[in-house]
Amino acid sequence: MAPSLVEATTTTGSTTAELRTYKLQAGQYKELDGHSIDYDVETGRKGGRGAKYPHYLPTWDREQHYPPLEPFEHYEHGRDADPAFPNLLPKGTEVTDLTPFIGSEVKGIQLSSLSDEAKDELALFVAQRKVVAFRRQDFADLPISDVLRYGAYFGRHHIHPTSGAPEGFPEIHLVHRGETDTGAQEYFKTRTSSVAWHSDVSYEQQPPGTTFLYILDKPTTGGDTLFVDSVQAYKRLSPLFQERLHGLRATHSGIEQVNAAAAAASIKRREPVVNDHPLIRTHPATGEKAIFVNDQFTRSIVGLKQEESDALLKFLYDHLAYGADFQVRVKWEEGTVVVWDNRVTQHSAIVDWENGQRRHLARMTPQAERPYETAFERS
Numbered sequence: 001m002a003p004s005l006v007e008a009t010t011t012t013g014s015t016t017a018e019l020r021t022y023k024l025q026a027g028q029y030k031e032l033d034g035h036s037i038d039y040d041v042e043t044g045r046k047g048g049r050g051a052k053y054p055h056y057l058p059t060w061d062r063e064q065h066y067p068p069l070e071p072f073e074h075y076e077h078g079r080d081a082d083p084a085f086p087n088l089l090p091k092g093t094e095v096t097d098l099t100p101f102i103g104s105e106v107k108g109i110q111l112s113s114l115s116d117e118a119k120d121e122l123a124l125f126v127a128q129r130k131v132v133a134f135r136r137q138d139f140a141d142l143p144i145s146d147v148l149r150y151g152a153y154f155g156r157h158h159i160h161p162t163s164g165a166p167e168g169f170p171e172i173h174l175v176h177r178g179e180t181d182t183g184a185q186e187y188f189k190t191r192t193s194s195v196a197w198h199s200d201v202s203y204e205q206q207p208p209g210t211t212f213l214y215i216l217d218k219p220t221t222g223g224d225t226l227f228v229d230s231v232q233a234y235k236r237l238s239p240l241f242q243e244r245l246h247g248l249r250a251t252h253s254g255i256e257q258v259n260a261a262a263a264a265a266s267i268k269r270r271e272p273v274v275n276d277h278p279l280i281r282t283h284p285a286t287g288e289k290a291i292f293v294n295d296q297f298t299r300s301i302v303g304l305k306q307e308e309s310d311a312l313l314k315f316l317y318d319h320l321a322y323g324a325d326f327q328v329r330v331k332w333e334e335g336t337v338v339v340w341d342n343r344v345t346q347h348s349a350i351v352d353w354e355n356g357q358r359r360h361l362a363r364m365t366p367q368a369e370r371p372y373e374t375a376f377e378r379s
């Protein structure tokens with residue numbers, strides 16, 4: 001058990017005793033995440049194949065310290081969208097649904113050149129399909145500042161408390177596994193699976209909504225991303241059980257993530273927070289209800305005793321994780337931008353390639369509204 005490394009916290013509705021419990025759980029967050037890279041290898045100075053986009057290599061700037069996030073008014077552009085998507089998906093666009101409930105693939109449009117009307121439709125389309133893979137995109141080749149300007153339409157950019165970022169652009173969250181990195185082999189000496197379902201930074205008071213992830217370098221095969229439809233997961237529950245979940249709130253903690261970074265002598269851009277959110281949240285554009293607890297960040301259900309909370313949360317985590325009939329597996333191709341709605345999905349990276357090939361992605365994470373719930377409705 002890792003020692004507690006973080007003392008200062010800001011919290012919403014959590015007791016000191018509860019916070020002590022969170023601190024004991026340090027280290028369970030994404031043990032596979034890297035906190036450093038070999039720049040000689042990654043830039044090709046050691047003779048290997050350097051990163052295709054070296055200006056996107058992760059840096060961890062110890063001088064970056066930010067105050068607590070302030071609440072802001074989120075504008076949900078999906079509400080303004082034409083539900084026929086005439087601007088986003090004009091005639092000739094190739095749209096393939098990957099499964100009935102979740103996941104589509106789109107070819108023939110360029111995200112970076114969308115009008116504001118088309119961006120509104122993008123927000124709604126992604127909310128409906130949960131995750132969409134847009135192929136042959138130019139995001140990675142644009143100046144980073146242009147990509148950020150584009151993404152800001154969807155909400156305030158989240159700056160991650162600990163992750164690596166391109167130099168000078170803390171708003172970009174990088175996912176990076178370097179060439180010849182053997183961390184996965186070490187990990188599998190003590191673990192059976194790399195699957196770790198979560199929705200991103202759900203501990204924030206206003207977690208992300210429409211979220212963008214684009215590929216920079218990829219292994220020949222492997223490193224797909226799993227997504228689960230948490231709206232369909234909710235619909236699969238009996239009305240009696242759904243009704244019982246309504247009105248419950250759960251705490252989400254960012255403390256362990258910061259502790260894990262501290263244990264690796266990495267950075268802390270902001271003091272971690274704990275917030276509670278409704279177990280069942282409603283999407284502002286679609287009105288759909290979704291299960292909103294995840295194994296990485298949710299800690300307990302407010303008002304339940306620990307064993308009660310653990311049992312109920314385990315049921316919900318298992319329900320989401322085993323629900324292959326409402327999940328999709330997205331395969332990356334060069335030029336792919338994956339856009340998902342973080343409010344109504346969870347995802348997991350898959351670490352299943354052992355040939356030391358580089359995997360490098362950039363995420364843009366606009367924050368959305370504070371999660372809210374609407375009354376139970378018998379369907």
Ligand SMILES: [Fe+2]
Pocket residue numbers: 198199200347
């Ligand atoms: Fe994630």
